[in-house]
Amino acid sequence: xxxxxxxxxxxxxxxxxxxxxxxxxxxxxxxxxxxxxxxxxxxxxxxxxxxxxxxxxxxxxxxxxxxxxxxxxxxxxxxxxxxxxxxxxxxxxxxxxxxxxxxxxxxxxxxxxxxxxxxxxxxxxxxxxxxxxxxxxxxxxxxxxxxxxxxxxxxxxxxxxxxxxxxxxxxxxxxxxxxxxxxxxxxxxxxxxxxxxxxxxxxxxxxxxxxxxxxxxxxxxxxxxxxxxxxxxxxxxxxxx
Numbered sequence: 001x002x003x004x005x006x007x008x009x010x011x012x013x014x015x016x017x018x019x020x021x022x023x024x025x026x027x028x029x030x031x032x033x034x035x036x037x038x039x040x041x042x043x044x045x046x047x048x049x050x051x052x053x054x055x056x057x058x059x060x061x062x063x064x065x066x067x068x069x070x071x072x073x074x075x076x077x078x079x080x081x082x083x084x085x086x087x088x089x090x091x092x093x094x095x096x097x098x099x100x101x102x103x104x105x106x107x108x109x110x111x112x113x114x115x116x117x118x119x120x121x122x123x124x125x126x127x128x129x130x131x132x133x134x135x136x137x138x139x140x141x142x143x144x145x146x147x148x149x150x151x152x153x154x155x156x157x158x159x160x161x162x163x164x165x166x167x168x169x170x171x172x173x174x175x176x177x178x179x180x181x182x183x184x185x186x187x188x189x190x191x192x193x194x195x196x197x198x199x200x201x202x203x204x205x206x207x208x209x210x211x212x213x214x215x216x217x218x219x220x221x222x223x224x225x226x227x228x229x230x231x232x233x234x235x236x237x238x239x240x241x
């Protein structure tokens with residue numbers, strides 16, 4: 001995380017906090033790290049799948065631009081989608097909980113960012129943070145939540161995948177066009193005309209969230225701080241010398 005410059009202002013916020021507030025901020029850092037590692041593995045698996053294809057493409061007579069591809073590595077790639085969506089969705093809520101505990105909210109704040117965004121103005125938070133959250137939510141955060149809900153509660157969103165053989169060789173995994181489609185026929189009626197490639201889309205969504213979290217911490221006046229190694233010891237109970 002430090003090598004990539006990730007969550008440095010946010011870590012300054014965490015180090016300046018205590019008690020339950022610090023626990024929430026630590027949880028967000030953990031979820032953010034988890035999502036980033038999911039992304040890293042996705043890209044590694046994509047590269048490995050392409051190498052597997054290249055090792056055998058001279059044996060194939062490929063006439064189409066895209067072909068169906070399968071390997072055990074491809075299954076590993078697809079298995080990263082659900083935990084990535086879950087981690088980033090949880091991080092959304094933890095960011096809002098961190099903000100609502102820092103700001104003197106006018107009304108009792110909900111735990112979920114999606115609920116807060118229904119009427120954010122009523123909580124009277126810092127105007128700049130209000131703008132950051134609104135921009136993030138409208139430019140990707142809300143859509144990411146819908147994909148997570150679709151994946152967890154309705155059907156796996158990994159059904160439309162190819163290996164593109166030309167003009168560029170790459171793995172393509174298209175997300176459904178309309179993640180808000182959640183009725184009983186959602187799977188049957190899913191379309192993929194937009195050809196939204198999952199891995200680049202997920203990376204974009206991660207960095208949009210990261211930008212929102214970092215600019216929020218910076219707005220609150222916290223400095224950049226490198227993330228240190230932390231090992232909890234509370235599970236040991238009392239320790240006698």
